[in-house]
Amino acid sequence: MTQPTTARTAAPTTAAGTRRTDPYSSTLSIARTAAPATEDPGGVLALFEEWARRSPEAPAVIDGAHTWTYRQIDDAAEESARALRDRVRPGDLVGVCLDRSAALVVTAVALARLGAVYLPMGPRPGERRTEAVTEDLDVACLIGDPEVLPPRHRAAEHLPLALPGEGANATATVVAAFAAPAATARRAPSGAFYAVLTSGSTGRPKAVAVGEPALAALLDWHRATSGLAPGDRQSLLIGVAFDPHLLELWAGLTSGAALVPAPDEVRWDPMVLADWWRESAVSVCVAATPMVEPLLERPWPQDLTLRHLFVGGDRMRRRPGADVTAAVHNAYGPAEATVVSTVYTMHGSDSAAGTGSAPPIGRPLPGVTVVVADADGRPVERGAEGELLIGGGGLALGYLDPELTARRFRAMPEGLDLPGVERLYRTGDRVRMPDDGELEFVGRLDDQVKISGVRIEPAEVEAAFEKDPAVLGAVVAAPRTADGRTRLVAYVRAAAGAVLTAEALLPAVRAWLPEQAVPSDVRIVDSFPLDANGKVDRAELARRAAGGHEPRPGDAPEDGGLPADATPGERLVLSAVRELLDRPGTSLTDSFTGSGGTSLLAARLLTVIEKESGVRLRAPELLRQPDLRAVALLVDTRLAARQPAGA
Secondary structure, eight states: OHHHHHHHOOBBBBBBBOOOOOOTTBBBBBEEBOOOSSSSOOOOHHHHHHHHHTTSEEEEETTTEEEEEEEHHHHHHHHHHHHHTOOTTTEEEEEEEOOSHHHHHHHHHHHHHOOOEEEEOOOOOOHHHHHHHHBBOOOOEEEEOOOSHHHHHSSSEEEEOOOOOTTTTOOSSOEEEOOOOOTTBBBOTEEEEEEEEETTTTTEEEEEEHHHHHHHHHHHHHHHHOOOTTTTTEEEHHHHHHHHHHHHHHHHHHHTEEEEEEOOOGGTTTHHHHHHHHHHSEEEEEEHHHHHHHTTTSSSSSOOOOEEEESSSSSSOOOOTTTSSSSSEEEEOGGTTTTTSSSEEOTTSTTTTOOOOOOOEEEOBBBBEEEOOOSSSOOOOOOOEEEEEETTTTOOEEESSHHHHHEEEEETTTTTTTTOEEEEEEEEEEEOTTTTTOOOEESSSSSSSSEEEEOOOOHHHHHHHTSSSTTEEEEEEEOTTTTTTTTTTEEEEETTHHHHHHHHHHHHHHHHHHHGSSSSSSEESSOOOOOOSSSSSSSHHHHHTTTTOOOTTTOOOOTTTOOOOOOOOHHHHHHHHHHHHHHTTOOTTSTTTTOOOHHHHHHHHHHHHHHHHOOOOOOHEEEEEEEOHHHHHHHHHHHHHHTTTTO
């Protein structure tokens, strides 16, 4: 990083008399890292094709017992590109509804070869959410299992694609489904390489488009930092609709390394994740912070080949201990700035290793400029809090909505001159830059929250509830739990004559939202509190949500509701679920998912069960049980199996 060293002097003025800010002042919260000088960095697709020529028989994807070489991925991508070429043009958006697999990798390469814009939506994006996306965006086609596509695309013309059908997350049948776009649907901007969906305050997701040079620069940094090279194995672990997925996928393909798709259960169980690292010989991994932190709280496995672990998407609350053998990179970055903007690297040998202090989010990546600014966009003094602005070559092209782009991507303030920076993205994140230059994350400036790494607009969650005609209104609060994690609580008012329950509302809400945005608690209320201006008092609702659970009809008594002869498993499971969901009235006859549990909360529940009982359940076992009594029976059965005969 290039650090300013000059003493602060009086800022010069422009010809018009405006005082110009000196960006090199050592007392201002501005930092930049110069991009490395390269003659020809090359395109993302070109780097993959170079490896396919140089080492065609090297493994490109390893999925359990199945391996695909660079030649096989290249040939399959060419076949898919030929099949789509008459229907998909350069610049067309293509929604991809596939999970982590060789089929997904082939599809990504094929779309890049066509010059199409890759829009990853995940294997189960939610029918209503997919409908909204394809109504707002000019999507040429959706690629996926026809069973997961929305009705309009299930009934549309289908073009079968000969994609690899093996692997833990593979699907037997994949089609490209073509349906006419709406007349007002938006196209991707010129030069887009991929687009990702982020939460929208209108209740409909918004799309961010990123160009190939921005992704190529990120990949250059990733390869240089990790040393990723032929013979290495790069994880393919992140949820496909989450933008770090692009970093993983193309990092492997542009380095000659092998991609290793993770089975779905690996994403929800930290101990299974560690086993998968070992069994799959993963050497470089990208993971969400909530998945990694439980592993940092216990002895680190010493027989891993893992060298580098990149974590992000949520605030990191502790540093790796002295026994951690991998370099841990705490990465920060919005989708609007191409996945990662700043990073702070930690090793087990650091003097601060193992301390409970939250690490900073670090310094900017090569080619990135960061500014901590006041409300007018002017840099604040070192140590002062302000909004984080990001500029440089890592910025996205913008949203597919030009008006939204104009609001969030701002021109340089008059009088502020930063070399190589023409515009700045307003992150909405509050940060500070101490004298050492390591950025510290403080919080959000607006209502947007992060749940397990996914940015969520409460308004989008509210809109999902309000699509039900029986719902008169919904307000979502985002209190923090005692351990500092954010959860969502929905307050819902019923329309006249309607009878609502959380169990009846949640299935429809899940069709509109990513899983991380589904509230863990739904409270049916007669009215919302109002402030002095007659508006909904959101601060009061947040206080109520933080204060704990409010009883719902059908809840068990809060004094326990357990019979005297309750088994150890029943007591453990029920107390853990009540605490995680903040629902003291939860009973053994409730289902985990019906009570607001998600697979993300399931990962934490599995950790608690193992810590308290020594019984290790897998995420699929937990999520497919009809109620909590069935989960408790699994725990009791395994506890009994460990007891010696006659005990």
